[in-house]
Amino acid sequence: MSLREVLTPFSVWKRVLDAPVSIADPFSREASEHYRGFHKNDMETCIGCGTCEAICQNGAIDMVPVEGQNTEKGDSGLRPMIDYGRCCWCALCVDICMTGSLTMSNEYTWVDSDPDAFRFIPGLNEPWKDKQAGYKRENGRVLSGTTRSPMGELHANERIDNFNEICVGYTREEAILEADRCVECGLCVATCPAHMSIPDYIAAVRDQDYDRGLQLLYETNPFSEVCGRICTHKCETSCAAVHEGDAIAIRWLKRHIVDNVPLERRVELIGAPKPATGKSVAIIGAGPGGLTAAYDLAREGVKVTVYEALPKPGGMMRYGIPEYRLPYDALDRDIAVIEAMGVTIKCATVVGVDVQMEDLRQSHDAVILAIGLQMGRGTRIPGSEGAGVERAVDLLRRITAGDPTVPVPETAVVIGGGNVAFDIARSMARLQKIKYGRVGLTLTALEDRAHFLADKEELVEGDEEGVLILDSRGPQEVMRDPSGQVTGLRTWAVTSIFDAEGRFAPAYDESDEQIHQGALVIEAIGQMADTSLLGDALTEKLEWNRGRIKIDSEMRTSEPWLFAAGDAVKGPDVINAVADGHRAARTVMEAIAQGEVVQ
Amino acid sequence: MMRDLHALLTPRHALGPLEIRRENLAFVTLPASNLRGFLTELRDTQGFSHLVLLTAVDWLEEGQFQLTYMMNNRARDLTLGVRVMLDRTTAQMDSIHDLWPTAATYQRELKEMFGITFPGSPRLDEEFILEGWTDLPPYRRDFDSLAYSQQTYAERPGRVTHDPREYMKSKLYPGG
């Protein structure tokens, strides 16, 4: 041991002169810009999906009702309450947040004598509510997928000269990837008119348990082949994923399940109906509403007879929706399952002609009216009366029926911007392509492209197929030559469709006038029910509500033996009709059970 | 390298197939009775002198405990996970504390946490982490730690949560 080793340590005495390094006031020390401090929640952006609760490994989050936050489409009305006795500030809740509403401030000191204060709902009135600094997820939402698995489709030139189905359906790999993105919040269920168990059947896809998936589908919907293809899928607009990416392809996943269960297996999985009850119900109209009610009632052991005016069952699903969107064999499979439950469908039987309402009433315990909206509306603009102007629904029906007299001119104009307008436009385009080798179709709609009532895919695919889509055009006159032959449609530019209160009040720029050439004008602006089958007496006896048969929330009409469901009372939508069908069947069952149906 | 070694030692020690995880990590299963001989040979002639860890995996559904002896050859940067499957009801294995004295600690922990016994291992029955534990060995899969915590500790009252889907149903369509 040298002297140096004794003395050297003393050299650090110089540190005596250093200023102290301790922070004198630790409470006012600002944390770093990205510090994971106390939570904030943007109440308006939050949708109450509860993924924050699901991911919290500490069980620190409860979803609770909050005053001022209403339960509505796509928003549960719940908001996260965080227990700071459990939170570890890992911020996984922030990372998983589907809307980005949940964030963190860099605030980190909070003194309170009330322990309950530390169970709090961020976003109400915490002092750091408006503080900008704090943890933000730098990489976006990475803990669940944001991009939808694309659906395989026939290319435009593979499909334009035929009526083959366009969507090929998901492969298993695609479906699993898509199903994986679902966070199982269940916000979609409330939006689905039939309240299908969407998260559960998506889970079945993930688990590759198609049998379970199919059983789940049939609990709420006997039209999964149909809805898996052409459902208006409003559920997807309520999907939590839509806020920072694509909504889950709920519709395609539904189809994927039915694609993977053969018909015979479906009947097997559903099992036999309950024993016969001896009751019988007549249903008028073999569309989605009527057949859903028929399915439910048959499952309950009721003898069901469905009366259908057209040669084949399916209603608008067959005679309205073109084959390239919904192939007939897919529809046939759904109907086959329903028939396998013992439902009798009497086609080509017109009520009011072949059989009278009164007879149905006499011979059954109840009658359900599900007649749909089979008649097309016209614009009644000048020139719209007479040959050369057709209604879309009539033409679509004739095309399905294989009517050889369907007019297919080289050029045609469609009025309307909804799905029906596109259905007829794209069907007619196919017929033109087959007949002339080219498409000559113009579609005019009041709406601008961003606000078309039709699904977005219809616009994309219509464009691809060569349909000339003209937006913001208001029809004024069907042009005819001196012989009365239709030559085209005169339109004005639309400057606005709705007034300030959102009411329909189209305004035109009359200086922007165009004439669209076409030997045929097809009107696809709306539909109506044909209630003439009721007869004058019953029409007079029934109560009505603004032109529709009045029903209560349980589908009862003012006549105790008569129930009504579907488009005719609720407006056009397959899944709504399915939901109605269930409700009507349930009400009928209850009524039968309580002996309410008095003849 | 790992494959050569496996081929070389398989006949003597009845090794199972070699499961290669990555270039320098593989796993192999062998009968419990062959373990001592195999580890000794690995250590003394193959350079696997470092016992990285010894632990157990409870395959409750299969009625087996898996013991994993993680062996490392530092010079060649090779790690071999040597697996022995034990009957879960017997749950007994030869001690290797004489090969690696540090193994006694692992074995003591395995006794306490999994109830796997290693006859002859020093201080095997001395408490290691737990004190006065009388329940199932807690790292066994059939010991439910959540239930235990719920029975043992009181939850501060006042917490209620709601499932969004059910809550929306109650608010928007209570009748279904």
Added chain:
Amino acid sequence: MSEANKERLLGKTTVREIFEVATEFERVAHRFYSELVPKVSKDLRWLVEELAEEEAEHIRIFTELAQNPAVEAVLAEEITRPVADPKFSDCVQTPDLGPNPDDQAVLQYALMRETAAMEQYTELAKTAPAGPLRDAFLFLAKEETEHKAELEKTYYEVVHSGGV
């Protein structure tokens, strides 16, 4: 050419005349809708009934106005004839909607009438002397505008119901 038509060409009229035409306008409409009610099937009746009720309300307003002394005082005054007047006056003639008019036809007729009335009253409100008369026209203009908007909403619901 009748005296009245001559007056029209002069571009001047009296408040009384305007008032009378307007009252007649509402009365004719009310009668038209009331008579239509039993003719249409029950599912359309709501619409015609609603329209008739509206018109009855307007007749009541005119009756009350005519009895207002302040209005009476100005009845003889001259006022600029509104540009929309011919269209409005034509509406005094009831149309023939055929034996079985449907909801769309009734709605289109009603819409056309309401538009004419709205334009007429709006213009009158601008030219009428300040006071109860202007207030009345202002009120009517507002009333007809709202009515028209409601009708348009109904039209959209009924006719474009299949907006898919």
Added chain:
Amino acid sequence: MFSFQPDRSEYPQPGLDGKLEIDLETGKYLKLWHGPNHPGITGNMSVELTVCGDEVVEGKTHVGYLHRGFEKLMERRTFIQVFPIVCRVCVPEPDFNEYCYAAAVEELAGIEVPELATWMRTLILEMGRFNSYMMFLGGIGGALGLGITGQWMTYVRDLMLDRFEELTGARIYHMFILPGGVRGHLPEGFAARMEEVLQTAETYLADVDKVMFANSVFQLRTKGIGVIEPALFEPYGVTGPNARAGGVAKDVRKDSPYLVYDQLDFEVATGMDSDIFTRAKVRRADIQTSIDLIRQILKKMPKDGPVMAKLPNVLHWKIPRGETYIKGECSRGEYGYYLVTDGSGYPRRINVRGPSYTHAMALLEHLIPGTNISDVAALMVSLHTYPPEIER
């Protein structure tokens, strides 16, 4: 100088099986609890000493004071939910848990981590090592009554915690290394602020050299004491600086390079004497290596790029049946995660290999008999023990 050799024949010799013939009734022996609360104990553990005079004849390590059953907790959590708790296994150097766990999950789930993320991870690990060594230097000083190193090192560590805070969003449990990558990029101006910290650290470390390593008292109390014979390294699973101080250059960063260590230029510090002093000295040298590595990383790392890989939806993330072992060189030696998956959404088993497990249990118990009671604290601290990684 002073030399005291007790007559060892008086005392029972401990056997390999750890059994001693100690009869407390004789009045020759005394039981003494070193810890669980003692300045020479790093963390919550205690050593049950049996002393005869001032010589320790037996020592038994007791842990479990902070047992939270992490490995069991992990089995009850989904793969993403394990992420926030792993760091808690080791307070002073939590990042190794995050890295090892993330890498194990990535390997079994087949996830490729973006390059920048691997650089960031390396940076974080070296920052953590630096901090861990700050605790060590403070601890070894404290164990020998030299309080000032503890104060200085706490300050320097705090400066590094500031850097952790701005980079990761937290000071102690960083929760930054997610499976799939890391949670963010370097903040603007980070390198410059880091350089300031490193320079401050270097001035304090120079003073530590003077006040501690060049201090005759420190040397007297650490040189030649607590020697671990290199022959014990393998039987007792000795890794890290404890082995390096005995001339064995064990360092996972070199032996089995992970992350970007094969792209970094550094030497592994070693010593020959394998005593307390050398172990401290090796760590002192390793601090400088870390400082150099942090500088290198900040200079060499890509300036931009993604830091997260695409993950499956973590709410129902399932990983196929498999097992793997991921290791790294932490400040105390080989740190590793053994992950076993069974195809479900939860780990079947996670076993954490902390170097303290072998060092503070079998090895310490083996080293203690025959030491002077006043040396136990320094011996213990010189093994650099973090008890939570023993009891997990």
